[in-house]
Amino acid sequence: MAGASEADAQLVEPNTTETDAVAGVAVGLSAVLFALAVAAMFERVSLTGSLFGVQTVTLLGGLLTALGVAVIAFGAGSRLGYVKTTPDPSAGLIAGIGAAVPWVVVGGAVASQTLGLGTTVGAVAGIATGGVAFALTVLPREDLGSTLPLGSLLALTGLVFLTGVIGPTWVWELGWAQQAAITAEFLIPVATLFTTLYGGWASAKAYGGFGARGRHMGAYVLVYLNALSIVAFLFILVAFVVVQGIPGLLNGAEIGLGTGPQTTILGISVTLPVSVPFVMNGVALFNDFQGVLPAIVGTVWLVAGAVALAVPLGVGAAVFLTEYADRGRFTQVVEVATNGLWSTPSIVFGLFGFAFLIPRFGNGKSLLSGMITLGFMLLPLVVITSREAMLSVPDEYRDASAALGVSKWQTIRSVVLPAALPGVVTGVILGVGRIAGETAPILLTMAGGTFVPGSQTVDVIGGFQFTASPPFVANPALLEATSALPYQLYALISAGVGASSNVGNADEFRWATALVLLIVVLSFYAIGIATRYYFRRRLTHT
Amino acid sequence: MSENTTQQTQTASTDDRSPTDDRSPTDDRSPTTTAGETVEQTREEWTEYEFRGETKMAVEDLDVHYGDDHALKGVSMEIPEKSVTALIGPSGCGKSTYLRCLNRMNDRVSSARIDGSVTLDGEEIYQDGVNLVELRKRVGMVFQSPNPFPKSIRENIAYGPKKHGDLDTGLLARLLNRSDADERDELVERCLRDAALWDEVSDRLDDNALGLSGGQQQRLCIARCLSVDPEVILMDEPASALDPIATAKIEDLIDDLSEHYTVVIVTHNMQQAARISDQTAVFLTGGELVEYGDTDQVFEDPHSERVEDYITGKFG
Ligand SMILES: Nc1ncnc2c1ncn2[C@@H]1O[C@H](COP(=O)(O)OP(=O)(O)O)[C@@H](O)[C@H]1O
Numbered sequence: 001m002a003g004a005s006e007a008d009a010q011l012v013e014p015n016t017t018e019t020d021a022v023a024g025v026a027v028g029l030s031a032v033l034f035a036l037a038v039a040a041m042f043e044r045v046s047l048t049g050s051l052f053g054v055q056t057v058t059l060l061g062g063l064l065t066a067l068g069v070a071v072i073a074f075g076a077g078s079r080l081g082y083v084k085t086t087p088d089p090s091a092g093l094i095a096g097i098g099a100a101v102p103w104v105v106v107g108g109a110v111a112s113q114t115l116g117l118g119t120t121v122g123a124v125a126g127i128a129t130g131g132v133a134f135a136l137t138v139l140p141r142e143d144l145g146s147t148l149p150l151g152s153l154l155a156l157t158g159l160v161f162l163t164g165v166i167g168p169t170w171v172w173e174l175g176w177a178q179q180a181a182i183t184a185e186f187l188i189p190v191a192t193l194f195t196t197l198y199g200g201w202a203s204a205k206a207y208g209g210f211g212a213r214g215r216h217m218g219a220y221v222l223v224y225l226n227a228l229s230i231v232a233f234l235f236i237l238v239a240f241v242v243v244q245g246i247p248g249l250l251n252g253a254e255i256g257l258g259t260g261p262q263t264t265i266l267g268i269s270v271t272l273p274v275s276v277p278f279v280m281n282g283v284a285l286f287n288d289f290q291g292v293l294p295a296i297v298g299t300v301w302l303v304a305g306a307v308a309l310a311v312p313l314g315v316g317a318a319v320f321l322t323e324y325a326d327r328g329r330f331t332q333v334v335e336v337a338t339n340g341l342w343s344t345p346s347i348v349f350g351l352f353g354f355a356f357l358i359p360r361f362g363n364g365k366s367l368l369s370g371m372i373t374l375g376f377m378l379l380p381l382v383v384i385t386s387r388e389a390m391l392s393v394p395d396e397y398r399d400a401s402a403a404l405g406v407s408k409w410q411t412i413r414s415v416v417l418p419a420a421l422p423g424v425v426t427g428v429i430l431g432v433g434r435i436a437g438e439t440a441p442i443l444l445t446m447a448g449g450t451f452v453p454g455s456q457t458v459d460v461i462g463g464f465q466f467t468a469s470p471p472f473v474a475n476p477a478l479l480e481a482t483s484a485l486p487y488q489l490y491a492l493i494s495a496g497v498g499a500s501s502n503v504g505n506a507d508e509f510r511w512a513t514a515l516v517l518l519i520v521v522l523s524f525y526a527i528g529i530a531t532r533y534y535f536r537r538r539l540t541h542t
Numbered sequence: 543m544s545e546n547t548t549q550q551t552q553t554a555s556t557d558d559r560s561p562t563d564d565r566s567p568t569d570d571r572s573p574t575t576t577a578g579e580t581v582e583q584t585r586e587e588w589t590e591y592e593f594r595g596e597t598k599m600a601v602e603d604l605d606v607h608y609g610d611d612h613a614l615k616g617v618s619m620e621i622p623e624k625s626v627t628a629l630i631g632p633s634g635c636g637k638s639t640y641l642r643c644l645n646r647m648n649d650r651v652s653s654a655r656i657d658g659s660v661t662l663d664g665e666e667i668y669q670d671g672v673n674l675v676e677l678r679k680r681v682g683m684v685f686q687s688p689n690p691f692p693k694s695i696r697e698n699i700a701y702g703p704k705k706h707g708d709l710d711t712g713l714l715a716r717l718l719n720r721s722d723a724d725e726r727d728e729l730v731e732r733c734l735r736d737a738a739l740w741d742e743v744s745d746r747l748d749d750n751a752l753g754l755s756g757g758q759q760q761r762l763c764i765a766r767c768l769s770v771d772p773e774v775i776l777m778d779e780p781a782s783a784l785d786p787i788a789t790a791k792i793e794d795l796i797d798d799l800s801e802h803y804t805v806v807i808v809t810h811n812m813q814q815a816a817r818i819s820d821q822t823a824v825f826l827t828g829g830e831l832v833e834y835g836d837t838d839q840v841f842e843d844p845h846s847e848r849v850e851d852y853i854t855g856k857f858g
């Protein structure tokens with residue numbers, strides 16, 4: 001095969017050429033646009049304002065148009081032979097459907113709304129436009145098919161923004177009874193986001209020179225943008241709460257020797273060098289700054305109590321089910337029951353606590369009732385994940401241990417449980433994430449008031465008392481009603497404006513509470529992940 | 543296979559067969575099973591093996607059923623002390639099952655039913671009141687694929703003695719100044735030396751055992767098995783997952799071990815069996831022990847035609 005055709009792909013791709021660079025810039029441009037659109041969606045970038053001295057909408061429109069033109073230019077250049085690529089005969093059905101969907105929307109919307117031709121004509125026009133886009137994608141060679149329809153879509157959207165047909169103040173009244181409307185604030189970011197995804201896809205294909213390599217690049221960029229947007233959403237959510245919550249949290253905060261409250265650590269009285277009243281005070285009439293300390297302490301004890309109850313019970317049950325019980329009807333029933341319990345709505349658990357636990361613990365809401373209720377909620381997940389973790393411990397370990405004459409229980413304790421621990425901890429992490437934020441069960445079983453005075457901060461450790469008669473220990477602190485952060489947040493919001501004078505700026509107070517809740521839950525996560533890391537390391541590094 | 547070659551091998555085998563071996567007269571072309579095995583009647587004397595020295599374990603009329611599956615049929619054999627006994631045979635013929643009966647690991651399989659008698663130094667191990675911990679301490683086992691615990695090399699070896707209470711290195715013992723840490727380290731070193739692993743791991747006893755190579759892991763498992771001071775070591779294809787160099791090391795090791803221990807090894811590698819064992823037992827399809835005797839005799843002059851076919855690679 002000496003005279004291999006020139007269209008054959010080369011084994012070693014030549015170094016980056018100018019055309020590659022153009023396609024690369026197009027991919028980068030779509031990433032920037034994507035980020036801008038996400039930011040605009042969450043109002044981190046104002047649509048009415050301007051960026052780099054240009055109106056935001058104009059900037060978005062300009063970039064979109066540029067991207068569209070670049071994509072089309074690349075496709076056309078490749079088709080006319082100016083750019084060396086290795087396209088397939090057709091872009092394929094999936095690309096065709098992908099290109100048809102946005103064009104159906106555009107065609108339908110323009111015909112029915114902009115031209116005012118009515119729904120039926122709109123539908124017909126939409127399908128017709130989509131059909132044309134489909135045909136233009138599937139029929140020509142891949143380089144043209146995967147760039148022309150998508151590039152035009154980008155350019156059209158960009159021009160609509162540029163020319164101000166859809167400006168920052170644009171509204172589309174849907175005319176429904178609910179007075180729904182699509183505003184520019186929503187439409188512009190969403191439209192940018194979607195068209196940018198298409199633009200990134202098309203330009204990535206172009207960057208890869210179409211063909212198998214191009215498709216690989218296209219998929220790669222799509223997957224990457226997707227993953228990025230998940231991270232971005234999470235980041236923005238957290239950033240949103242942090243930005244809103246910081247002022248309230250730092251209200252009256254001071255750093256410096258002797259500024260903080262006095263505490264006793266290991267019998268030595270120390271004055272903390274920082275003072276953050278919001279997390280160190282309760283609510284009281286004469287406080288300079290109000291805070292949520294009782295709720296923080298309540299949440300921490302609540303979670304600690306629930307974990308202390310659920311983990312031994314759950315791991316014990318899992319040990320029994322995996323190591324001792326014969327696999328059969330009984331284990332299946334238990335499996336179904338645990339799965340069912342895990343999907344039981346939390347309010348049902350709350351009602352159980354309300355009707356069953358409260359009458360037994362002094363007829364009042366109490367921390368103990370809350371702990372037990374949440375412990376029961378956590379239990380099924382601990383059972384499920386521990387069981388899973390123990391089942392995945394290889395039988396070879398058990399055989400090896402048995403062959404050394406080691407008893408079953410000792411084998412479980414020294415080999416099976418250590419190997420299963422990382423999995424167990426994973427389950428507990430997931431479960432704690434759920435129960436730490438639960439509101440409904442707490443509302444019914446343990447919550448006190450909306451604004452909790454600092455004097456109601458539970459002191460579980462200091463609350464233990466020894467008594468002369470059985471059971472010899474008593475802990476009144478466990479039997480008091482106390483608050484927890486999610487409940488407090490709910491109470492603050494539902495208390496409305498009237499009560500807000502208590503705490504100064506009520507809005508700040510709420511956001512700060514939300515931020516503290518987030519921090520507390522994330523700290524539990526961090527502890528869990530560190531624990532898991534520790535146990536996992538012990539298994540593989542010792 | 544062509545008719546021609548079959549004929550030839552048979553003629554050849556008839557020639558070097560001892561005259562006392564009388565086979566059925568119409569033996570020109572024995573009927574064969576679907577697996578290619580010749581049908582023949584097993585004779586009791588083929589499994590009678592006379593040896594000098596003490597009998598370590600004796601198995602009498604051992605039958606094993608897994609549910610309805612009759613996996614071992616009336617096996618009887620005596621295993622001499624301080625020697626290497628190889629068990630060979632095609633896969634699925636019950637070698638592992640037989641081996642697991644010798645330390646009652648089959649008790650762990652719920653569907654298994656075992657009838658017959660197995661004695662260790664003359665004491666029946668299938669009777670009420672047998673202490674499984676003691677039995678398995680005296681009859682250790684090494685498995686097909688290396689299975690060290692996900693712990694450090696040191697802990698892997700100290701595991702058994704610790705659990706049996708022979709070593710105490712716990713927190714309490716350390717606090718009370720009664721820790722056996724020195725004893726433990728001696729034990730670890732001795733076992734690793736006996737398993738020919740010491741030189742390779744002496745400077746990283748605290749590393750995780752899973753970081754060792756396959757061959758090292760298997761020798762660690764042998765060392766772990768030695769740690770509880772067994773008398774008999776059962777090995778189920780211990781080298782089948784290893785490369786030739788690691789295999790050679792294990793083989794040398796087995797040779798050394800047979801000076802002090804009674805080794806019973808399952809292998810599907812016939813050269814290996816011929817190299818390392820003193821006596822060989824051949825199991826064939828259906829869970830029968832067909833021939834048992836001195837390794838040289840079994841490989842060079844087998845009584846059974848099926849064993850000969852198996853050894854020469856006609857099936858298996
Ligand atoms: N745990 C078990 N449960 C049911 N049947 C088994 C089990 N172990 C082995 N068997 C059956 O017993 C027979 C012998 O198996 P095995 O002793 O593993 O043979 P080998 O080790 O010679 O390959 C096979 O038919 C196998 O299917």
Ligand SMILES: [Mg+2]
Pocket residue numbers: 637638639778
């Ligand atoms: Mg086997």
